[in-house]
Amino acid sequence: MAETMTDDRPLTIEDLANYFAAGCKPAEQWRVGAEHEKFGFRLNTHETVPYYGPDGIEAMLKGLMRFGWEGVFEDRPDGGQTLIGLNRGGANVSLEPGGQFELSGAPLNSMHEICEETGNHLQEVKTVADELGLGFLGLGFHPTITREQAEIMPKGRYNIMRAYMPKVGKLGLDMMLRTCTVQANLDFASEADMVAKFRVSLALQPIATALFANSPFTEGKPNGFLSARANVWTDTDPDRTGMLGFVFEDGFGFEQYARYALDVPMYFVKRNGLYVDASGKSFRELIEGKLDGVQGRATMKDWADHTTTIFPEVRLKTYLEMRGADGGPWSRLCALPALWTGLLYDDAALAAAWDLCKDWSTEERETLRRDVNRLGLKATVGGRTVQDIAKDVLAISHAGLKNRARLDGGFIDETTYLGELHEIADSGLTPAERLLEKFHGEWKGDINRVFVDCAY
Template identity: 70%
Template structure:
């Protein structure tokens, strides 16, 4: 049964607001969720991998030996579940772990490492490999197969109507993400504003996609550049988050005005791309005459918004390129240190609270091209990154979540510290290899940096 308002009446605006409010948790219950995507390729040829034969479907089925339960759409396995964690497919076969909400970064690293070990065993049997980059280095859009999920067919048809690079976003990008809780509306607002303003700093630290179709693009994060021309209705820096009076109601109104993609009924995706959720609440969708939404429809709709930070019943940090195993734990560590300690959150807001509206969008665009060499409000991004990391480190130390070896979580920032100290992004390291020992062959990245 679809979820409906508690008294079976049609949804009203207040129900939508309360859905966000229901995410608030006491601090003792705050958890961290980590997600990462990776490209799947054929060993030897470096070719992209179709759903079948001997492709993504076989990879999913092979993981069943580790206790993963299949999630099917029709006859196709399109995801796996194990406890609160899941493995899912992005449109071009990018393989994603959506981890369980966990207490510490130590737990996240253990979960991530276990997942990578499992998928490597199965992938080796199939002759497949995995690569963590923000944008596929050599494949054309036409080479990348589409996974058999109904919502992706709808998105593929709609994307070219609203932006020039939406199909690249779908088929040729990978990200690493962290999901964090909030305690109240005021806490959500403080965390949303701070993390949204500083999201481009994370983009610079994790910039790891300098290539497109075998050549340098002029960007250190081709993935971040793609997001600047995907769909202005559902992407960007959300200026209203920084305005007085921002709260759950403001975000709910924003979400209502973002055009829909689909409605799911009886396991089937109904194409309503471009339609209004407001019209849906009035029963005025031509595709579903007289039908009104459930809270499940609202939850589904919120997943089709793609700002740099996204509010659901938690906050999602969405601004970082995927990368090697060593950096997959660094992103949740960074944001946990900044957002889960009160003093750190205040200090982080002090870094960016004076930035103007124009600074936010300009910074988002500049870091895609310049990385840590960009500037914001008269400061080098490299210096802001150093300050942000110092704040995060102290926040993690005060959290004092120790592993068995009595080590706190701040050690997971070490690789980011090195990047900030040198000012050289991972993308620029790749370009050094491309212009040096790789002799202009970007495909060497599949051998040098595969998991």
């Protein structure tokens, strides 16, 4: 998308809504994208990894180029450029604000392809990391460092966000610097299909939060949460986070989401390759060309950028992005896209999943979102435990994946990737509770054991 418009007319709400509607595609073209983040650390000291230096994040990115990755560069005010990511075949590697290393996978046909892609990436990362004396950790919240010890990546948008976050929430800097997630991106066929999938995935997002809860430590000690990462989102920025009650109201569609996004305060505008601070300001003013310090009216590229600064539990772009799970081991990186694919890409599964949650009130959904952060599978909603609901969710997803019949090697279907989630739901113990058992047991309170047991 170009940064300038050909007719210089102001964007309309129809333009903004059509940006999302452009994602509609027939079922045979649906794909799944998987994303995950991980914490880097120095093997000998467990310290975080800076951007610069012979064993820094920049060196990691350059080292990965031997595997066919191409560099992504950002312009700097001094006229230079900074290596901020990598591209290869529809996938990209990028950096979160505290140096969290992210793979955003290509849109793929099956969980088998996703797991192969993830495994190849982790092997490439390990090859380079071993040479640099680095390791990577799969957790939802950094287990040892303070905010002040976090390394800051040299990306323009992050400087703007770091200055703005403390004005609107107490935990936004933790979100930026000390959390990691695993996500899945899924397609929709039409506006009605988007609405159905949005409602199911948003209502059930806390169930995924419980199944993947994996962040019980802060600064070396238990923090009282099973998912400290999910708790961070409850006090980051109320304007751009949460369970979006309006999604469940009659008449919801692309236009309603566009109106919501339009009223989310901005972070930045990009002009001539550089980020311009527009934090807290109105996109409506940009549309009219009346935003102080910013040249020109809003473009569709500005709108696309703005939609990436909104962080609800499920986010609409030209696809739906599931955002409720903690980072974890390789096995659960493949499990998350499998879970949501089974629920959302089979009509019978989607209907059955909606039956599970359609009667929950706005208050119940909000309460559930907060309760699972501490209670995990022991939380309750609608008179049932999350453990029982999770078992039903997994049974529905299993059936949906079985119906897809995407086979690997001619006989293994995608249900194999749900195995670990079935074990978690059957046991009633989240991954975080297993880690706490280790901390109080075989680790004897030594948090440094996490850098062995939870490393890739």
